[in-house]
Amino acid sequence: MMLNDRVDALVSPKGALEMLSQDEIARMSEDSGELHELFRRCSLAILNCGSDSDDPTEIMSVFKDFEIRIIQQERGVKLELKNAPGSAFVDGKMISSVREMLFSVLRDIIFTYHEYNLSRGLGEASSDKITNVVFELLRNANVFRRIQSPDMIVCWGGHSIARHEYDYTKQVGHELGLRELNICTGCGPGAMKGPMKGAAIAHAKQRLNNGVYLGLTEPGIIAAESPNPIVNQLVIMPDIEKRLEAFVRTGHGIVVFPGGAGTAEEILYLLGILLHPKNDGIPYPLVFTGPKESAAYFEQIDEFIGAVLGEAAQAKYQIIIDDAVEVSRVMKRGMEEVRLYRKAHQDAFYYNWKLHVPDEFQRPFEPTHENVRGLNLHFGQDTHLLAADLRRAFSSIVAGNVKPQGVASIKELGPFEIHGDKGLMRKLDALLQAFVEQQRMKLPGSAYVPCYKVVTD
Numbered sequence: 001m002m003l004n005d006r007v008d009a010l011v012s013p014k015g016a017l018e019m020l021s022q023d024e025i026a027r028m029s030e031d032s033g034e035l036h037e038l039f040r041r042c043s044l045a046i047l048n049c050g051s052d053s054d055d056p057t058e059i060m061s062v063f064k065d066f067e068i069r070i071i072q073q074e075r076g077v078k079l080e081l082k083n084a085p086g087s088a089f090v091d092g093k094m095i096s097s098v099r100e101m102l103f104s105v106l107r108d109i110i111f112t113y114h115e116y117n118l119s120r121g122l123g124e125a126s127s128d129k130i131t132n133v134v135f136e137l138l139r140n141a142n143v144f145r146r147i148q149s150p151d152m153i154v155c156w157g158g159h160s161i162a163r164h165e166y167d168y169t170k171q172v173g174h175e176l177g178l179r180e181l182n183i184c185t186g187c188g189p190g191a192m193k194g195p196m197k198g199a200a201i202a203h204a205k206q207r208l209n210n211g212v213y214l215g216l217t218e219p220g221i222i223a224a225e226s227p228n229p230i231v232n233q234l235v236i237m238p239d240i241e242k243r244l245e246a247f248v249r250t251g252h253g254i255v256v257f258p259g260g261a262g263t264a265e266e267i268l269y270l271l272g273i274l275l276h277p278k279n280d281g282i283p284y285p286l287v288f289t290g291p292k293e294s295a296a297y298f299e300q301i302d303e304f305i306g307a308v309l310g311e312a313a314q315a316k317y318q319i320i321i322d323d324a325v326e327v328s329r330v331m332k333r334g335m336e337e338v339r340l341y342r343k344a345h346q347d348a349f350y351y352n353w354k355l356h357v358p359d360e361f362q363r364p365f366e367p368t369h370e371n372v373r374g375l376n377l378h379f380g381q382d383t384h385l386l387a388a389d390l391r392r393a394f395s396s397i398v399a400g401n402v403k404p405q406g407v408a409s410i411k412e413l414g415p416f417e418i419h420g421d422k423g424l425m426r427k428l429d430a431l432l433q434a435f436v437e438q439q440r441m442k443l444p445g446s447a448y449v450p451c452y453k454v455v456t457d
Helices: 022-029 034-047 056-062 096-115 127-140 163-178 194-205 240-250 261-274 292-308 324-344 369-373 383-402 404-413 422-437
Strands: 006-011 067-073 076-085 152-156 182-185 213-217 233-236 253-256 286-290 318-321 416-418 452-454
Touching: 034 067, 034 076, 034 096, 076 096, 096 127, 096 233, 127 240, 152 163, 152 240, 152 261, 163 182, 163 194, 163 286, 163 292, 163 324, 182 194, 194 213, 213 240, 240 261, 253 261, 253 324, 261 292, 261 383, 261 422, 286 292, 286 324, 292 318, 292 422, 318 324, 369 383, 369 416, 383 404, 383 416, 383 422, 383 452, 422 452
Parallel strands: 152 182, 152 253, 182 213, 213 233, 253 286, 286 318, 416 452
Antiparallel strands: 006 076, 067 076
16 A cells, blocks of 8 residues: 555546536536545545555545545536545556546446435335346446357455465456456455456457456445456446346356355355246356365355255355366356347346346345344245345445444444354354454454354354
């Protein structure tokens, strides 16, 4: 993290918002207090993408003198930066990828807020309305492409992983890229960066100059997981639920690498959806993979899923250890299955309309102490409903670990208390303890203080 290098700059749009009406510019230029502070935090995360910290309060403290202002002009809009991190510039000129992502932040935080009246929220919206909003936000970000066959592989995994695990994610990304597949991740470091880096090299070998490295994030987490510079399409969804829906609707298959609470949240989200009766028969290639040293990690995950969600959930994925070539071949074969299914059912290749995302997976969950205590973590209910509340439990842990509001809540009120069936809680506690021991909750070298307490008695 650069402590002394500061730059002032006036920046023009690139990649987004080059053409706006005067009315749109006027609405964006309004200073709306909390919204501007959110815009400032997310912009700082983009400008500080070389940081090795996952503590948003530390980043904000180091760059507390940073400011950003929207400048309204007749020909459009510019951004005025004061005391910006010098790592975003080369010889006084902003790095192109940083400039593109900076205006993606402006589009997704300020422009989207006003255009979609997000201040009113979508609390009363139907499930179909939420799915359409997710579609429109991705369309406005120019994510969709006219393609002849499905090719987007979502890669999930932790930002805090060992070096050998990171190297393996690059190998898998490289093999996927050699097969002309594109990559979508949560856009941060670790398992979110490695596949993109590997695929970028492979795309260069294949002389592909239009490779897609799509990064999907949300405001609460971007400061702790700043986008890596390989991302060439960045979208900041309004909340974690819409981010997750964007993953499963734009992706054609998913590869899961080792991770922590956030990765477990993503796994439970997808399995909960795939377990819903309405999604029976929809092909969705899903592979868990890692180097041979990570075999025990996936044994733990698989055992936990089997114990709490059953064999039906385990049947939704394959586990492939230390074989990047086989992972990529499985995904490539899976793309043909997806293509045939989408064609037969007249579904779009660029957006998975047929997939049913239940209401329980769409409604934003606020991780307060009261809401966490109230989660229904008991057997005797539909497995997709249990998966939904387990997902919320892991989402709360992510919030307590890295999101500013969650971190502040833990400091004020102490750890979240997670209650449920004793047997389930013991399984959950054992899995979380393994994450802690393997340093999957925070970046290596950072002392981890649990933000949760699993009540097992």
